[in-house]
Amino acid sequence: MSSINVQQTERWASALGGAALLVAAARRLADERPGQAAFLSAVGTGLMWRGGTGHSNFYAAAGINTAERGDDARTHLSGPRGIFVEQAVSIARSPNELYREWRHLERIPQFVPNVVSVRVLDDRRSHWTARGPGKARAEWIAEIINDIPNELIAWRTVGGADMVSAGSVHFASEPGNRGTVMSVKLQYDLPGGKATALFAKVFGSEPSQVLREGLRRFKQLMEAGEIPTTEGQPRGGR
Amino acid sequence: MKALVWHGTDDVRVERVPDPALLNPRDAIVKVTTTAICGSDLHLLDGFIPTMKSGDILGHEFMGEVVDVGRDNRKLRVGDRVVVPFTIACGHCFFCERELWSCCDNSNPNAWMLEKLYGMSSSGLFGYSHMMGGYAGGQAQYVRVPFADVGPIKVPDSLTDEQVLFLSDIFPTGYMAAENCDIHEGDTIAVWGCGPVGQLAMASAKLLGAGRVIAIDSVPGRLDLARRQVDATVINFEQEDVLDRLKQLTGGRGPDACIDAVGLEAHGFTLDAYYDRVKTATYLATDRSNALRQAIHACRKGGVVSIPGVYGGVLDKFPLGAAFSKGLTFKMGQTHVMKYLAPLLARIERGEIDPSFVITHRLPIDEAAAAYRTFRDRKNECIKVVLKPHQPAVH
Numbered sequence: 001m002s003s004i005n006v007q008q009t010e011r012w013a014s015a016l017g018g019a020a021l022l023v024a025a026a027r028r029l030a031d032e033r034p035g036q037a038a039f040l041s042a043v044g045t046g047l048m049w050r051g052g053t054g055h056s057n058f059y060a061a062a063g064i065n066t067a068e069r070g071d072d073a074r075t076h077l078s079g080p081r082g083i084f085v086e087q088a089v090s091i092a093r094s095p096n097e098l099y100r101e102w103r104h105l106e107r108i109p110q111f112v113p114n115v116v117s118v119r120v121l122d123d124r125r126s127h128w129t130a131r132g133p134g135k136a137r138a139e140w141i142a143e144i145i146n147d148i149p150n151e152l153i154a155w156r157t158v159g160g161a162d163m164v165s166a167g168s169v170h171f172a173s174e175p176g177n178r179g180t181v182m183s184v185k186l187q188y189d190l191p192g193g194k195a196t197a198l199f200a201k202v203f204g205s206e207p208s209q210v211l212r213e214g215l216r217r218f219k220q221l222m223e224a225g226e227i228p229t230t231e232g233q234p235r236g237g238r
Numbered sequence: 239m240k241a242l243v244w245h246g247t248d249d250v251r252v253e254r255v256p257d258p259a260l261l262n263p264r265d266a267i268v269k270v271t272t273t274a275i276c277g278s279d280l281h282l283l284d285g286f287i288p289t290m291k292s293g294d295i296l297g298h299e300f301m302g303e304v305v306d307v308g309r310d311n312r313k314l315r316v317g318d319r320v321v322v323p324f325t326i327a328c329g330h331c332f333f334c335e336r337e338l339w340s341c342c343d344n345s346n347p348n349a350w351m352l353e354k355l356y357g358m359s360s361s362g363l364f365g366y367s368h369m370m371g372g373y374a375g376g377q378a379q380y381v382r383v384p385f386a387d388v389g390p391i392k393v394p395d396s397l398t399d400e401q402v403l404f405l406s407d408i409f410p411t412g413y414m415a416a417e418n419c420d421i422h423e424g425d426t427i428a429v430w431g432c433g434p435v436g437q438l439a440m441a442s443a444k445l446l447g448a449g450r451v452i453a454i455d456s457v458p459g460r461l462d463l464a465r466r467q468v469d470a471t472v473i474n475f476e477q478e479d480v481l482d483r484l485k486q487l488t489g490g491r492g493p494d495a496c497i498d499a500v501g502l503e504a505h506g507f508t509l510d511a512y513y514d515r516v517k518t519a520t521y522l523a524t525d526r527s528n529a530l531r532q533a534i535h536a537c538r539k540g541g542v543v544s545i546p547g548v549y550g551g552v553l554d555k556f557p558l559g560a561a562f563s564k565g566l567t568f569k570m571g572q573t574h575v576m577k578y579l580a581p582l583l584a585r586i587e588r589g590e591i592d593p594s595f596v597i598t599h600r601l602p603i604d605e606a607a608a609a610y611r612t613f614r615d616r617k618n619e620c621i622k623v624v625l626k627p628h629q630p631a632v633h
Contacts, residue, residue, distance in 0.1 A: 092332055178332065209350065216349060224328035224344040224385070225310065226262045228362060233374045233382055234255040235293040236243030 082164075085208040088183035089215040093222050095171035095180045096150040101222065102169060103153065111217035111227065113210055114203050125158070132202035140165075164188060182218075184211060240627065241295045241378035242606045247285030250607050255295065258374065258382035263310035266386030268322060272399040273300035273376050275606070275623045276407060277433050278548055280614050282366070289351060289368040297377030298324035298364040299406040301399060304390075305380070313387040320390035322383055323575035324407040326362040326373065329388035340572035345385060346371045360572060377606060379627045391579040394587070400594040400624065401586055404438070409593045410578035412438025412499075415546035416446050418569035419495035424449035428484060428493035428536060429470075430529040432460035434596040434622045435546055436499035440468045441591055443497075452493060454480055454529075459618040467595055484536045492538035500529040501547025534561050545570035599623040602630065 025040035091098060101107070105118045105126050119127040124144045131137050146154035146168070156166035165188030172181045186207070203210045220227045241255045258267055276299055281287050301321040304314050314320070327334050328344035342361035346352065349359035351369035362384070365375020374381065383390060393402045412435050419427055427443040429436050432455035440451040453464035456476040464470035473483050484493060533543050534557050543566055561568070585591055598621045601609050609623045 090332070092330065092335070213350065220328075220344045223330045224264075225330075226264060228326075228328075228345050228347045228371070228384060229261055230347055230372045230374070232259065232261050234239075234241065234258050234295065234378075235374070236241065236245070236251070236253050236255050236295065237293065 082187055083207060084185070084187045085211055086183065086185045087208060087211045087215055088181055089212075089219050090174065090179060090181050091219045091222050092179040095173050098180050098182055098222060099150045099153070099171050102218070103147075111221055112214035113217075130202045132204070136198070136201035138198050138202050182215065184215060186211060239379035240603055241374075242297060242603065242625075244282060244290055244294045244296055245292045248283060250283060250296065250610055252604055252606050255378070258378075258380050260306055260308045261382060262384060263308045264385050264387050265308040266304050266311055266314050266383045266390070267306035268300070268302040268320065268376075268381050268383055268386075268390070269305045270300045270302040270376050270379060270381055270627045272302070272403050273297050273378075273603075273625050273627060274403060274406075275299075275377070275609060275613055275625070277435070277613075278366070279610070281548075283610050283614060287367045289348075289370075289372075291368060291372075294365070294367075294372070295374040295378055296365040297375030297381075298366055299403065299408070300364075300376030300381060301393070301403050301406060302381075304386075308386070311387045314390065314392075318390075318392050319395065320392055321402050321405045321579070322364075322376065322381075322386075323389040323391075323405075323410075323579065324364055324366075325389070325572060325575050326364065326371065326384055327388050327576060328385055334388070337574055337577045339574040339576040341574075348372055363572075377603065377625060377627075379603070389576060391583060393583065397586060398594075400597060401592055402583065403624065404434075404593040404596075405575075405579055405582055405586075407573070407575065408434045408596075409438050409442075409582055410575045411435050411546050411573040412440075413442040413445075413578055413582060414573050415439040415497050415499065415544045416442035416448075418544040419443065419446075419497065419542050420567075421446040421448050421495065423447045425494040426450045426452065426488055427495050427497065428452040428454060428533070429497040429499055430454045430533055431499035431501075431547060432457070432464050433499065436460075436497070437464060437467065437596050437621075438593055439497050439499055439546065440464055440470055441593075441595075444468050445585065445590060452484065452487065457617045460621060463596075463621065480532055481536055488538070492536050492541065494538055495542040495544060496533035496537045498530045498533050498543065498545045498547045501545070501549055531555070531557055534566065537564065537566055539564045540566070542567045542569060544568075546573070596622040597624055601625055603627040 022041055025037045028037035028040060105120055108118050109115045114132055115128060115130045117129045121127055121141070126142050127139070128142055129137070129139050140157045141159055142155045143158045144153060144155050146152060150171060152168060152170050154166070154168035157164050165186065167184065167186040169182065169184045174181055217227045239255060239257050240252055242250055243253050243255065244250050260267060279296055282290060282296060304316055304318040304320060307314050307316060325340045326345040327339040327342035331343040333339070333341035333343060340361050345362040346359050347362065348368050348371055352359035355369065362371025362373055364373050364381070365377065373384065391405065415435070416427070416439050419425070421427065421443060425448050427440070427448045429440050429451060432453050436453070436455070440453060443451050451468055451470045453461055453470035453472045454475055455461050456474055458474070461472040461474060465472055471487060473480055529547070530545070537543055541564070545568065586593070598619060599609060599612070601623065603625050606625050609625065613620050613623050
């Protein structure tokens with residue numbers, strides 16, 4: 001495995017530290033102490049390698065990943081496990097308007113299909129309930145792990161929730177005052193895939209489509225002030 | 239209330255259905271005083287449009303009186319007399335702000351269906367299948383109008399229903415087709431298809447300064463109307479070679495712009511399998527795509543091919559080589575109706591045009607089902623049917 005799991009500044013520190021050790025090793029060699037020189041050059045080379053590639057075998061073995069900020073779901077599920085979905089939508093509103101609206105978590109059920117309630121517990125935590133067809137129902141507590149006003153909100157589930165998931169939403173302004181590209185990344189899993197099955201029951205078999213509909217409806221609310229519907233209109237008999 | 243309801247291929251019925259109610263804050267409810275059957279409604283009758291469901295109320299050309307208004311609608315009041323565009327638009331998205339109303343991002347509740355078919359969704363339409371939004375249509379006594387603070391235009395009492403009704407679709411559609419031709423004084427414009435849209439495209443071309451319009455069809459009644467109304471030079475494609483005749487008339491140069499007001503009617507909204515079925519089953523279908531091929535071949539170098547006719551699927555044997563070689567421009571798409579409402583209403587008020595010249599039949603709604611078949615089967619006498627939803631049946 002050679003994926004990047006070392007954070008940027010840590011990579012520079014590794015590379016510089018490795019370089020320093022190699023210089024020290026060269027001195028030891030000049031001082032005719034080859035044993036020490038070999039040890040230092042081995043460690044130095046390793047650090048240089050780590051800095052250069054951004055990959056640490058030790059981190060990989062320990063399940064540690066410092067490369068990603070809190071904005072990527074993968075970090076919080078310790079690797080690229082489970083199901084990962086990503087969707088983006090362009091909305092003719094500024095990033096701060098959209099951020100402000102989205103941050104009112106209790107309004108999310110208005111536009112995300114099947115999420116029936118979000119109860120805010122405190123600054124960071126909220127309790128979510130989702131319902132699917134029949135009796136399918138899921139509850140979880142989500143915690144905000146990164147919150148940069150007008151730019152980013154990231155969260156993950158905590159405790160023994162039905163659903164283990166993590167996600168993030170980014171707000172990036174488009175050039176030419178066209179509004180904002182809002183992108184959502186979402187990952188969910190549970191050992192044994194229980195969450196996946198549950199998620200499928202509650203949200204259907206196409207999670208990216210559910211996410212897409214959620215974003216579309218959010219856009220409709222923000223731009224048009226309402227979500228178009230035909231529910232309740234007259235129809236002829238069969 | 240009474241409404242014209244689709245139940246399947248060749249099966250439309252007038253029946254009693256519940257009255258519509260306000261569903262969203264910007265809605266209005268309109269009591270329909272006059273409505274019409276559109277040529278594109280015949281594709282529904284013939285079962286060529288997918289995602290129709292038994293029980294759907296049809297109709298996308300209608301007008302009437304506002305009888306109820308949602309709480310966020312600050313434009314309309316109860317009692318207003320309005321014409322309603324067939325396209326539904328939110329008024330605030332990227333596309334609405336650029337007057338590309340029929341491309342609205344926010345008015346189709348079933349946008350995902352069109353996204354699967356075309357990659358992106360356009361605006362919702364009244365009474366025209368679930369992939370177009372599944373909105374109940376206006377061939378009914380009452381209709382719910384979403385985003386009613388954007389589309390409907392108030393019309394003065396000095397004009398009759400029939401004078402303004404076609405602002406809902408076919409007049410702006412014909413006008414946009416002509417406008418897309420980038421007409422210069424004295425231009426020759428050839429129009430394939432002399433149904434109501436073709437007729438209004440020719441009339442609009444004249445309004446925009448065309449020196450001559452050429453009408454191409456095979457139905458004598460329609461060619462006669464074009465000759466009478468817009469002084470068109472007519473070509474009956476069953477009796478004459480269209481390309482030869484156009485070269486004769488223009489000294490070999492070809493028309494400055496060609497309008498395809500036929501469309502792939504019988505092919506409408508094809509998916510691949512569907513397309514194959516139609517392609518192999520109907521001779522008419524090949525005949526009809528001929529209109530566009532002919533238009534491309536006939537058009538002068540550097541000219542415009544304008545397409546108000548509806549296309550839905552994949553086109554076969556498209557002569558792109560000829561189009562490229564001659565440097566043609568193509569313009570097409572659903573009409574951005576809202577863009578044309580005020581200027582075209584003004585033209586009607588000034589007496590420059592009376593679009594009601596296309597009407598041949600006036601019927602109470604109870605006779606709507608029969609009217610669909612008349613419209614489809616008797617093209618010579620029947621060009622445009624208008625319906626009166628509140629007029630009692632005549633027996």
